Amino acid sequence: MxxxxxxxxxxxxxxxxxxxxxxxxxxxxxxxxxxxxxxxxxxxxxxxxxxxxxxxxxxxxxxxxxxxxxxxxxxxxxxxxxxxxxxxxxxxxxxxxxxxxxxxxxxxxxxxxxxxxxxxxxRGEAIGCFALTEPEAGSDVAGLGTAATPRPAGGWLASGQKWWITNGGIADVMILFATVDRALGKNGITAFLVETRREGLVRAPMPGVELGHRGSDHATLTFTGFPIAADEVLGGLGKGFGVAMGGLAAGRLSVAAGAVGIHRAALAAAVEFTAARQQFGQPLARFQMVQERLADLLASLHASRALVHRCARRRAAGTETHADVAMAKLFATEAAAQAADAAVMLHGARGYSSAFPVERLWRDVQALRIYEGTSMIQKAILGRMLADG
Ligand SMILES: Cc1cc2nc3c(=O)[nH]c(=O)nc-3n(C[C@H](O)[C@H](O)[C@H](O)COP(=O)(O)OP(=O)(O)OC[C@H]3O[C@@H](n4cnc5c(N)ncnc54)[C@H](O)[C@@H]3O)c2cc1C
Structure with missing residues (x-):
């Protein structure tokens, strides 16, 4: 190989x-x-x-x-x-x-x-989670409903629900996004840095079985009068929307790069498998239709990686725009999903079993198209930038 x-x-x-x-x-x-x-x-x-x-x-x-x-x-x-x-x-x-x-x-x-x-x-002595998504507020972060109500003695009491929180069930510390005043819309959203082991928080695993990322912890967090101290605001009162967007925009580069890794692993598995598997008296890789699929996966892999590295270089130079990471995440995650799909197909029935790695790649990659802003949200960011000129 x-x-x-x-x-x-x-x-x-x-x-x-x-x-x-x-x-x-x-x-x-x-x-x-x-x-x-x-x-x-x-x-x-x-x-x-x-x-x-x-x-x-x-x-x-x-x-x-x-x-x-x-x-x-x-x-x-x-x-x-x-x-x-x-x-x-x-x-x-x-x-x-x-x-x-x-x-x-x-x-x-x-x-x-x-x-x-x-x-x-x-040092890995504490585990953290980022508690933003709610059952009624996913892509529409500004619509989140978890409320932080001021206490007369100072600080707040949080009430509401988060879900799909990675590490939520095992985290020691959490960035919790809640609104101090819903009437203010996104200007009421505040990030709080809080310990998780307090009264007023019930954590439970997500209902159902996740499609992928099955060795990860995903939890629902239910807050009822969860106490927050006055000095636990992160980044300023009413500045939480900016904290969330800043965190996600930075994080999207690693999601895009992770997708390049999945893409590469899917291609490598497909090349290895089709070279070894014989049908009609020859390796699958000898058939032109199979080669065409492999060639497409190789070309799109390099295109994804080029976009990711371009974004990384622009970030290092301080010239990154929202378009750079949106393009990288959109293109790399969608291309990786296509690569994993093709790799499953090229494995035939074996691709449908966890005995071969492509099945897990296919399941895992779906989440990368969803979290830290779905592919449609990346398109909305790019479309808005183009339309606004
Ligand atoms: C494995 C996994 C781990 C996660 N970890 C975390 C975590 O650690 N912390 C956290 O806070 N969240 C986490 N999430 C949640 C994730 O960030 C949300 O699922 C994501 O933001 C989408 O929100 P939603 O599921 O409510 O979908 P919705 O926002 O309801 O969207 C549903 C569909 O509608 C489309 N859509 C929505 N708005 C528009 C629009 N304006 N234009 C066009 N299409 C639109 C979306 O693209 C999507 O296809 C995780 C999710 C998964 C799957």
């Missing part, structure tokens, strides 16, 4: 190639052996957190003064491609723990908040 055709290595300078190879070696040694088992058992693997922390991945994109490694956006993209190629649960965990929680905290938190939580998050 000519892995050079689909790995990023040939397009990278020496340092970045070495970086990608280090993360790849970690993922293959520490994550791959468990990836299928945790999916089938539908079990979050706590040791994974320890392994990710020890490898420096949980702190990767954070600045060194916060215990991180100071990764560039391109390093972040390369890391998430490698994680995504091997284990969607590990990549999804990092996207929330580091991408949404620790990075929002580093960006919007005050000194006391950072001192209290960043170290434990980076």
């Amino acid at each position: 000519n892995r050079d055709l689909w790995l990023p290595d040939g397009d990278l300078d020496g340092d970045h190639r070495e970086f990608a190879r280090t993360i790849r070696a970690f993922a293959e040694a520490k994550l791959l052996p468990h990836a299928r088992a945790i999916d089938e058992a539908r079990q979050f693997r706590r040791e994974m957190v320890h392994d990710l922390a020890t490898a420096g991945i949980l702190g990767g994109p954070l600045p060194p003064e916060h215990g991180g490694r100071g990764w560039s956006p391109l390093q972040l993209a390369l890391a998430h491609e490698e994680l995504g190629a091997v284990c969607g649960n590990a990549r999804g965990f990092c996207a929330v723990q580091t991408g949404l929680v620790a990075q929002c905290l580093a960006r919007y938190g005050d000194d006391a908040q950072r001192r209290r939580w960043l170290g434990p998050l980076v």
Whole structure:
């Protein structure tokens, strides 16, 4: 197999190639052996957190003064491609723990908040979650209904419900988005950085069985008079909408890069399988119609990666616009979904079984089209920018 055709290595300078190879070696040694088992058992693997922390991945994109490694956006993209190629649960965990929680905290938190939580998050001693989505407020974040009502003695009491919260059932700390005044619309939304183990919060697993990311924890969080102290606001009163949008816009790069990883893994599996499987007296890969599908997957993989790396470079240069990450997420996740679909088809009935990896890739990739802004929402962002001129 000519892995050079689909790995990023040939397009990278020496340092970045070495970086990608280090993360790849970690993922293959520490994550791959468990990836299928945790999916089938539908079990979050706590040791994974320890392994990710020890490898420096949980702190990767954070600045060194916060215990991180100071990764560039391109390093972040390369890391998430490698994680995504091997284990969607590990990549999804990092996207929330580091991408949404620790990075929002580093960006919007005050000194006391950072001192209290960043170290434990980076070392994997504390788990974080980002509690934004509600049953009645998904894409329409500004319509969220969880209310933070002021207490006469100071602080607030939160009431309402969140769902689909990754790590929600196991988190020690949470960024909770609630409105301090619904009449203010998005200007009432406030982010709070709170410990989870308090009266007034009931956590339960999501009803039903998730399509993918089955080794992850997804929970409903029901708040009834959940106490929040006056100094637990993150980023300013009424500034929560900006915190949420800032966190999600930053996080979309890692989702797009994770999709490149899924795409690459689907292509690699399809190439390997079609080379070995014989029908009509020859390997499937000898049939032109099969080759045509593989060729399309290779070309779209490089197109996705180019968009992701372009966005990373522009982020590093400070020239990124909302269009850059929206295009990268939209294109890379949709292309990865098509790649996983083609890979299942090329495996025939074997692609329909967890004994082969493509079935899990197919299930996992659907979520990347949905979370951190669906594909339609990315199109809405781009369409608005084009229409507004
Ligand atoms: C595996 C997984 C993990 C998640 N983790 C988290 C988490 O950690 N924290 C968190 O807060 N949330 C999380 N979510 C929730 C996720 O962010 C939301 O599901 C997502 O934002 C979409 O919201 P919704 O499901 O309510 O869909 P809706 O907003 O109801 O959308 C339904 C459909 O309508 C379309 N649509 C909506 N509005 C428009 C529009 N204006 N124009 C065109 N089409 C539109 C959407 O594209 C979609 O196809 C997770 C979801 C999944 C699947």
